[in-house]
Amino acid sequence: MSCTDSCFPRTFRYEFLLVRSRTVPYALVRLLRPLLKTLAPSVPFPFPARVVPGNCVAAGVGRVLGSCASVPGAVGRVVGVGTGRLYVAVAVGGFRxxxxxxxxxxxxxxxxxxxxxxxxxxxxxxxxxxPQLGGYDQAQAVTYVWLGQALLSTLAIGGGGFEDELIERIRTGDVAIDLYRPADLQLWWLASDLGRALFQLLGRGVVPFAFGALVFDVALPSDPVTWAGFLLAVLFGMVVGFGIRYLVALSAFWLMDGTGVVQMAWLLGFFCSGMLLPLNVFPGLLGEIVRVLPWSSLLQAPADVLLGRADPLGTFAFQGVWAVALLAAGRLVQSAATRRVVQGG
Incomplete structure (x- = not known):
């Protein structure tokens, strides 16, 4: 018998968040545990220690609802959607x-x-x-390179985000289960992707950037306000990147295989985000076009904020407009696409 059958009535079998409890012996996770507990106090965090598997717990009250022994390490929790704690829990799950x-x-x-x-x-x-190509000196150019390597996986510029999983769920028809949950499909995947991005930034981005700063002459600001602006620009970039990839994933509602669309988005992302060369280097009309596309919010915009090459407020406004536009477009496409949930299933 599954966890859903033993813990909940049949009519509510999908109305919970399934979180796998695993041992994560990361010093990074240990350090972040107090922060995660503060953000989601209703969700038990079993790391770095193991928890006894097989309990279905009602979030916020800790009441055991039943046995889930058939799903080792699984903890089912009913989480209030309106409070926003559900999406915090999803983000934490994505991180873990x-x-x-x-x-x-x-x-x-x-x-x-x-x-x-x-x-x-x-x-x-x-x-x-x-010299001074694109308005950068050598130290700024080197800094730009290491920023790109730090943000490559964080912003999933070269793939590796949620889109492949969502495309597969659409192809098989499993997305119907996601739509049955008392949660918004777009916000669910956004929260999960933000959790993934945070881990990639800390776990995969910091070390290469620190290595580059130690080995090469780089141009890093000493003003903490500039660093705060940079991190905010990265956060905006995460949302913009999600908006692009969510639209790409939704194309699977009309296509049997989304591989081609994903690869096209990957190529556009590499070229138009500035991962290969700073967009400031692109000449004439081409440079003007790529700098107003949403991909410039991923790498070029945060880099210019950190290097003092752009007004932070103007950059945030630019990224915010694209974030709102892409999320709204995703909402519209989702509304049209959910009528085709049987496609491929």
Whole structure:
């Protein structure tokens, strides 16, 4: 018997959040535990210690509802949707989910560092021939490279976000279960993706950036306000990136296979976000076009805030407009797409 059958009446079998309780022996997670407990006090956090598996707990009251022994390590919780705690719990779950993949994280750190070194020496050769290219000096160009490596996985510019999973659920028809939950589909995936992005920033982005700052001459601000503005720009970039990828994922409602759309979005993201070259380097009309596209909010905008090349308030306004526009577009497409939930299923 499944956890849903043993813990809840049949009519409410999908109206809970399933969270797997795992041991995550990360010093990072231990440090963040007080923050996560503050953000979601109604959700028990079993890390870094193990919890006894098989309990279905009503969030906020801790009342055991039944046995879930058939699903080891699973904890089902009824969470109030209106309070917003559900989405905090989903974000925490997204963070913890990626925190379990230690080997993949270490491999990602190594990969980002190696590619960062390759790009740095390429940039140094380019800026040696063209000093002040794009308005950057060499130190700023090197800083830009390591920022790109720190934010590559955080903003899922090269893929690795939620979109592949959502596309698969749409293809199989499992998205019907998601729609049955007392939760908003878009906010659910946004919360999950923000949790993933936070882990990728801390677990995979900090080390390559710190390595670059120690080995090369970089241009980093000393003003904490500038750093705060940079982090806010990164947060806006997370939302904009989610909005783009959510629209890409929703295309699977009309396509049997979303692989082609995902790959096209990946190529556009690499080119138009400034991951290969700063958008300030692009000449003439091409440069003007790419700088007003939403992808420029992912890397170019946060980098310019950190390097003091852009007005933070203007940057936030630009990113905010794109975030609202993309989320609204996602809402409209979702409304049209949910009529096709049987597609592929």
């Amino acid at each position: 989910r990626y925190a379990t993949y230690r080997v993949a994280t270490v491999a990602g750190v190594f990969t980002n560092t190696v590619f960062g070194l390759i790009l740095v020496y390429t940039y140094l050769a380019l800026w040696e021939e063209r």
